[in-house]
Amino acid sequence: MSEEPKPRRRQARGERRIAQLLQAAANVFCANGYTATSTNAIAREASVSPGTLYQYFPNKEAIAVELGDRLLHQMREAHGQAFTPENFELPLPELLDAVLDPMIEFNCQNPVFLALMHGSEVPGKIAEEHDELHASLLARVGDLLGHYLPDLPAGDxxxxxxxxxxxxxxxxxxxxxxxxxxxxxxxIAELKTALHRYLDPVIGDANITCPSPVTTTPTP
Incomplete structure (x- = not known):
């Protein structure tokens, strides 16, 4: 019974070490880009030996894939906070705040996201998942437009x-x-102004007049 916590303690130490290595990798990827980054540079940034790094990751690509997976998961959560039915009922300025703020906050807190996702020679798995995320975001924007302008042609x-x-x-x-x-x-305010000036002629009036869904209860 007294030995049960040991594996859990080892697992917790391992998770902390992985988090340390991933943060170090994020710092180096931001500074140097994916291609110019080496595992030795990541180990130096994490203040560990290369041998310690290789206990957790076999190569730079494995580090990038793990970091990319975690970032993409967080980014999807940010999308989930932004594109909600409740936000779609807001006037356009408030809608832009509700949609953009979580996404801007995520990118400001994780500058490595753009450095890694848009870098040259990133692992194919990251590129594929980023393309899926990009397509999902475009679909969400399309859904927003369709909410206000259901008759808008698909091409437009x-x-x-x-x-x-x-x-x-x-x-x-x-x-x-x-x-x-x-x-x-x-x-950030300028970015929101630019998007407002672009979208207001398209959905501004519809955003104000779009009726909320009406639910009826059958009379007994």
Whole structure:
């Protein structure tokens, strides 16, 4: 009975070590990019020996895949907070706050996401999962447009969704490059202004007048 906690303690130490290595990898990937990063550089950043690193990950690709999996999971959760039926009922300025804030916060807290997902020579598994996430996000934007404009032709909806996402990605790069504090806050405000000015002629009136779903209860 007295020896039962030992495996759990070893497992907890292992999880902490993995988290330490992944954070070190994130720092190095951000600084150098995926291609120029080596396992030795990650080990130095984590203050461990290369041998310790290899106890947990066989190579740089395995580290990147594990880090990418965790980031993509967190990003999907951010999407889940953003694209909800309740948010779709908000006026456009509040809708943009509700949709953009979780996604901007995630990227600001995890700058390695863009460095890893958009880097050259990233592992194929990461690229494939990122493409799936990208397609899912575009579909969510398309759903939002369809909510307000159900008669909008599919081609128009896809084009507007593509443009909306392109504006967001371009603005997000400027947000991440801005120093934290007033300058970053001002850049976020500019990004929201740009998206509002683009989307308001498209869904502004529909956003205001779109009726909420009405439910009826049968009379006895």
């Amino acid at each position: 909806r896809a084009r507007i969704a593509d443009m909306t996402f392109a504006v967001f990605k371009g603005g997000l790069a400027l947000v991440l490059a801005a120093p934290e504090g007033p300058e970053r806050d001002a850049t």
